[in-house]
Amino acid sequence: MILIGERINAGFKDIKEAIMNKDGDTIKNWAKIQADAKATYIDVNMGTASKDPATLCWMIEQVQSVTDLPISIDNNKADILKEAIPVCNKPPIVNSTTAEAAKLDLLLPIVAEHGASIIGLSMDEEGSPPNAEKRVENAGKIFEKIMEYGIPPEHLFLDPIVMPLKFKQEQAAAIMEATAQFKFFSDPPCHIVCGLSNISIGAKHKKLINRIFCTMLIANGLDAVILDITDKELVDAILTAELFMNKQIYADSYIEAFGS
């Protein structure tokens, strides 16, 4: 499973303040915590705290000063990505594009040039998709474009667009069905990712809802997730689900061996 640590995001107050105050220690600290918890990528998002590419580059540098992990650049502006990607020591994931042709034609050449990966949201200019069919249609558009730009399927992370259980319960089945369908675009397949915490927005039992939905998506083929990597019960659920998907060999101490 590819585990993308979500915590360095200006949506969190401490990160927003760290950006405002050029406080590298807070960012370094969260990079270390997430690396210790065994994240695969560290997501970096400057949100509304800055529009300056130099800010994002500085954040990436802070992370890279304490860990060798690759970066997930949480930004979809071509001019910012053009500056931020070269700062990355390892090929990053660009997080994210929609299925809009104009957007894909702007971002994919940059992704291809740097051997980066990209998260493709299965939504288009009409907004979030109402059903599985529209999700698969949008994902198909993205898949077609990555082929056109010579990006290999393993550099694409398709996202079925997770909607909050509390407000869009009927979407859960569509999200699971779309996830199951995405596997069939190619062999070997592209990755399938989601922003997990959306599922529990406004809910009371957030962590339970997060880990059960994540488990059900893994049963349908999810192999990457943007998550709170410090949520140990969530990570334990993921490690266990992976055994059933035959992605890891069972050992009695599979939880302890992961060492998160």
Next chain:
Amino acid sequence: MILIGERINAGFKDIKEAIMNKDGDTIKNWAKIQADAKATYIDVNMGTASKDPATLCWMIEQVQSVTDLPISIDNNKADILKEAIPVCNKPPIVNSTTAEAAKLDLLLPIVAEHGASIIGLSMDEEGSPPNAEKRVENAGKIFEKIMEYGIPPEHLFLDPIVMPLKFKQEQAAAIMEATAQFKFFSDPPCHIVCGLSNISIGAKHKKLINRIFCTMLIANGLDAVILDITDKELVDAILTAELFMNKQIYADSYIEAFGS
């Protein structure tokens, strides 16, 4: 979700002793505990403690003296079932038959006569099935026979045969795939059930393994389970998974409202 409480089973030392000593209180106590935990059925199994139909009838009577819940008769002998089923106040589940024709022809007339339900194990005289295809083939044989005997699909509980993760990890995918296929035999479909605790035999993190596999099977269409109903984290996982399957309407207090 149909929750079948597994605890009144002579495989547990206290139940075996209760049978030996005709100690009704231990059986009544476990019936109450499981009813309070919101079981849908109470499974009753006299194991090797007795071969006398009167013993099973006595056990059923103990359970029915403290709860109105229906019984899952955990026995597959026609002569025993013929005596035990009439003792049940409500139509029971017969647990279980295999796909062997001789067995089906012996048990299904009894099930049909009493309006009972039956668990159909997707295994035959050759033993436990090596893959999903064989499971589906065996389930199909059972399905054909229940049609022949005029038993409605909703009285059939197909079981994909859960094998221990520790010893048969490669079977997990086959179990999930078979579960997903069983849905398609009829519309409305039959039930799909499993004996959950088999998955964690010999494993270290039993409860975690149980609840994650149960969640993944629910994602594939499982709607009944033989379980430790007193395992609150397992029940919470099931309640949450059901929301995503759109089987229950979301409410913030869905866990508390179930009241297990």
